[in-house]
Amino acid sequence: MTIRLHGASLRHGQVRALEALDLLIESGERVAIIGPSGAGKSSLLHLIATAVRPSAGHLEVLGEQPWALSARARQRLRARVGLVHQAPPLPSRQRVITAVLAGRLGHWGMLRGLLNLIYPTDVPGARQALAALGMADKMFVQCGQLSGGQLQRVGIARALYQRPEVLLTDEPVSAMDPVLAEHSLSLLNRHAQAHGVTLVASLHAVELALAHFPRIVGIREGQVVFDRPANEVSVGMLDALYANEQLLAPTTTAPSIVVQLPRC
Numbered sequence: 001m002t003i004r005l006h007g008a009s010l011r012h013g014q015v016r017a018l019e020a021l022d023l024l025i026e027s028g029e030r031v032a033i034i035g036p037s038g039a040g041k042s043s044l045l046h047l048i049a050t051a052v053r054p055s056a057g058h059l060e061v062l063g064e065q066p067w068a069l070s071a072r073a074r075q076r077l078r079a080r081v082g083l084v085h086q087a088p089p090l091p092s093r094q095r096v097i098t099a100v101l102a103g104r105l106g107h108w109g110m111l112r113g114l115l116n117l118i119y120p121t122d123v124p125g126a127r128q129a130l131a132a133l134g135m136a137d138k139m140f141v142q143c144g145q146l147s148g149g150q151l152q153r154v155g156i157a158r159a160l161y162q163r164p165e166v167l168l169t170d171e172p173v174s175a176m177d178p179v180l181a182e183h184s185l186s187l188l189n190r191h192a193q194a195h196g197v198t199l200v201a202s203l204h205a206v207e208l209a210l211a212h213f214p215r216i217v218g219i220r221e222g223q224v225v226f227d228r229p230a231n232e233v234s235v236g237m238l239d240a241l242y243a244n245e246q247l248l249a250p251t252t253t254a255p256s257i258v259v260q261l262p263r264c
Contacts, residue, residue, distance in 0.1 A: 002027045002166055002198040003048055008057035010043050010222075017043035018222040020057065025200065030192055032209035032230075033202040033217050036242050040222040041202035042086075045168045048200065049083045050074060062165060079106025082164035086171035088155035092144025096135070096154055099143055100126040103162035129157040132187055134180075148175035156184060160191060167192065169201040173208070181205070185212045206238060 003025040010018040018040045025031055033041050046052050047059065050066040059066060061081065066074050082103070090099045097120045108116070115121060123139075130136045133153040143151065152175050159167055169188065173181035185201075189212055192199035203209045209216055210230050218225040218233075218241040225241050226233070 002029070002062060003200070004058070004060040005047070005054075006058040008047065008054045008059055010040075010047055010052060011055045012043075016222055018047065018054075021219075021223060023217065023224060023227070025198060027198055028192070028196045029215060030189055030199040030213050031201070031215045031217055032213035033200065033219060034204075034206055034209050034241070035219040035225070037204075039219045041219060042170050043222070044219065045083065045170050045200065045202055048166070049081050049168055050078055051083070075106070079162075080164055081166045082159040082162045082168065084152075084155045084159045084167070084169040084172045086152070086174055087148070088151050088158070090143040090151060090154065092142065094143050095139075096130065096141050096143060096146070097123065097126045097139045099154055100129055100139075100158045100161050103158040103160075106162075125161060126157075129161040130154075132160070133157050133184065149177070149180060152176060153180070153184065156188065163195070164197065166198045166200070169199070171202055171204060174204065181208060189213075 003023065005021055005023045008018060008021045009016075021044070033044060035041055043052070047054060048061060050061065053067050061077065064077050066077055069077065098116065101116050101120055101122055105116075112121060120126065127136050127139060130139055133156060135150065135153050135157060138146065138150065138154075143154065146154065152172055156169070156172060159169070167188070172188070173184050176184060185208060188199060188201070191197065201209075201213065210233065214230055215227070216230050216233050217227045218237065220241055226237055228237075
């Protein structure tokens with residue numbers, strides 16, 4: 001298996017983000033994580049990415065127990081895992097090409113990493129990753145000049161250039177229009193299938209999750225509510241998953257719940 005969590009819990013101070021969560025994801029699977037706001041979707045992805053340490057329980061990624069490794073070995077493991085943020089943390093003055101090429105920093109030595117900051121070392125590779133997302137014309141633009149949706153596409157291009165074995169995406173298309181969102185998710189899924197990458201995406205848009213991912217995991221209050229093939233997810237299951245979301249978060253519109261057969 002690629003990812004295994006057993007009894008995994010995560011707390012931020014007194015706030016419970018995940019509670020005794022069990023989850024197995026095999027190599028090459030494509031899984032969508034859905035659930036109401038504050039359910040723990042982002043926390044789950046950050047836990048798998050080893051960005052945070054579980055408060056309790058067991059985590060295994062790519063056959064390794066990250067927090068039993070030395071700091072250097074854990075860093076090597078992180079280079080095999082890509083994480084696309086909802087709002088990519090890219091410096092506003094950094095050029096797009098530098099941001100994309102930084103995806104390989106975990107695989108490069110210090111000298112090449114420093115050289116890349118001064119002079120991009122793989123212009124064709126960056127162009128190819130950006131072109132797949134319709135962003136090749138922005139390659140030498142500063143990140144601060146881009147819209148939220150464009151920054152998300154740069155974040156995806158960076159992860160594709162990294163070529164990780166596990167690709168985690170946290171609301172990767174939330175700032176994109178529907179056409180770009182469809183294209184970007186289709187691209188991620190095609191890449192995962194072609195290269196045997198394990199793809200896990202948290203999505204607020206239920207219809208996108210059902211359309212693009214064979215397996216759907218619903219979480220609420222830090223626990224798994226259901227874990228089913230997309231074509232077995234019913235309206236009743238979704239209603240229970242999102243029950244009272246509008247009462248818990250009155251300024252947030254609950255996602256439209258549409259059940260349809262997946263494309264994958």
